[in-house]
Amino acid sequence: MGALTNPSPTSQRWIVRYRGFVLIPQKDLSWMVRPERSPMKLLPFRAPASSVEDVKALIDWRLGQNAD
Structure with a gap:
């Protein structure tokens, strides 16, 4: 499972960690x-x-493509 992490107490930007990757939301969604x-x-x-x-x-699919 991924985990949500807040990089600093004053920041409103959340990231998600999943299977060795960091998912960073962008302003354009x-x-x-x-x-x-x-x-x-x-x-x-x-x-x-x-x-x-x-x-x-998408990450799972790309990892599956690299496993071949």
């Missing part, structure tokens, strides 16, 4: 997806505006 650490399984990418569950499904 899209998501920046970055690996938490190296070695990277996937390069950072931007996901279109969607729910966090959709972004998690």
Whole structure:
């Protein structure tokens, strides 16, 4: 499961950690997806505006594509 983390008490920006990735919401409602650490399984990418569950499904799909 992912976890919500608030980077600072005064910040209103939340991030989600999921399967070794950090999902960062953007102002245009899209998501920046970055690996938490190296070695990277996937390069950072931007996901279109969607729910966090959709972004998690996209990560799962991309990880499945790299497993082949």
